[in-house]
């Protein structure tokens with residue numbers, strides 16, 4: 001069911017290799033005939049006081065208006081006293097769920113060939129509250145906040161996702177044996193939602209045990225839902241199983257149908273501008289955006305072209321052991337369309 | 338340099354399979370002629386009001402007096418309102434560092450054959466503060482506490498360990514890009530200690546990236562030091578790389594030379610009493626205890642016997658794909674001595 005009325009989507013090419021991989025997405029989407037007009041917004045060189053970050057207010061407004069966007073890497077400066085761009089986007093746009101499918105790519109060998117899971121991360125609270133202070137000299141504390149509202153919301157998203165995507169099981173990841181109140185509330189909310197989905201198997205797995213099981217036998221997992229920091233950790237671990245963040249897409253889901261797809265790898269300043277970057281994660285994130293827009297035909301077409309190009313192995317970027325440039329790899333994908 | 342004056346050590350056989358694997362350790366140690374008298378303490382069936390747990394005050398006193406002990410698994414009841422036995426031990430005995438060596442076992446195949454690292458976990462504070470409360474209905478918070486004193490202490494332990502064990506690099510694991518004050522203080526302390534050890538390479542790795550690197554290429558790591566929860570997560574992940582908690586030892590280090598070696602796997606109530614349990618983790622933890630006591634000759638002898646028995650593969654317990662009983666496996670180790 002492909003739409004023909006063009007849709008306007010926000011595009012944040014981002015920093016470093018961002019503009020090159022965004023170029024790749026535009027090329028592939030145009031070749032596939034995707035009816036999207038991109039509204040491009042760049043990271044600013046000055047802090048916008050309205051967002052307290054290098055992200056301008058106008059760019060946030062663009063996503064709010066279009067309700068859909070695609071985002072490349074934005075460098076997060078450590079300890080410079082201003083807010084991370086990634087977090088600013090998630091918080092300002094109330095992007096409450098971060099969805100990361102993670103599956104073994106045919107033809108791209110890692111130690112695992114049987115990964116096929118989805119991590120769904122609460123994206124607005126938990127250990128990312130930003131509330132920290134010094135109690136006395138040499139004693140600092142940070143607050144982890146868990147709310148019933150955000151926990152129910154992400155749990156509902158996870159179960160609904162499982163149901164509508166033919167998934168059978170949802171695992172809630174936690175450390176409620178230690179954080180009985182915070183993670184306990186998260187689990188309580190998951191259980192409440194689980195009751196509404198009797199056709200989906202529900203289980204609870206302690207985070208340390210989950211990580212051990214993931215590296216031993218990732219095929220045990222299907223959909224995983226969890227508080228913010230655990231999601232941060234486990235989604236990267238899972239990406240590592242199939243080759244890394246250069247190959248795995250993500251999409252941030254907000255209220256009222258807002259979706260911001262996002263490549264979560266770094267901006268790789270060392271290779272920026274050299275036509276060496278691997279656009280796969282941004283392309284696959286773009287595919288998630290298309291599915292969100294119900295442009296399923298183009299989504300599957302582009303998805304197959306990416307997968308087949310990588311599987312054939314003739315054109316691969318350096319990070320995948322090949323010697324293709326970004327443009328050569330992009331052209332190979334277009335030739336598969 | 339083996340001591341001949343017998344030493345008294347506390348032994349907590351623990352729950353479930355604990356007594357069987359403790360029996361195995363006693364047998365192997367006796368066969369190797371280790372000069373240790375065990376002072377056995379069992380988990381109680383009643384909560385001792387002085388410890389608020391099933392662990393008696395007398396058993397804590399035993400470790401305080403002997404300064405050395407070995408501990409089997411103790412079941413941690415979830416959400417029953419009393420403290421976990423493992424945590425009670427760590428807190429009451431001020432066991433500030435949890436040391437877990439993790440290496441590929443020759444002859445026991447996993448997806449990784451190149452793991453050789455040590456995780457050193459801060460064991461007394463962080464996310465394990467136990468400080469949690471409900472702010473308003475539906476909003477709960479938990480406090481993560483990082484102190485300069487505990488961070489310096491565990492960092493000092495990690496660098497000293499690296500230096501005295503021929504290790505080259507210490508990686509501090511953190512999420513200071515998000516928790517700038519708490520994890521920031523932890524890093525600051527690590528940096529201070531690193532300056533005193535110019536011969537050891539020091540690096541800082543963000544926890545999500547660390548997990549991705551660990552599953553892609555664990556050989557990148559040597560000694561890892563980190564706050565409590567990250568240590569909990571990463572040590573289990575690393576154990577998973579080489580086969581699981583049934584094969585990996587640990588030792589908790591306290592002030593004044595106190596050491597409590599510990600098998601950190603579960604109590605496996607399903608197979609308890611059936612002579613099916615794998616004693617390897619407790620045996621290897623016992624070896625760590627012997628090294629701590631400078632009984633290096635017996636430590637190496639027992640270590641080799643365990644490793645060779647597993648490598649030969651003739652006698653293995655069911656969890657390792659074999660069909661030996663605990664006693665058969667134990668006897669095979671003794672025959673290697």
Ligand SMILES: CC(C)[C@H](C(=O)O)[C@@H](O)C(=O)O
Pocket residue numbers: 076084086087232264514515545
């Ligand atoms: C860059 C960083 C702030 C971010 C996070 O911690 O969420 C990243 O790791 C991610 O997973 O998107």
Ligand SMILES: CC(C)[C@H](C(=O)O)[C@@H](O)C(=O)O
Pocket residue numbers: 177178208413421423424569601
């Ligand atoms: C049982 C549990 C309380 C414990 C912890 O979280 O520390 C365990 O996972 C461990 O690593 O020893």
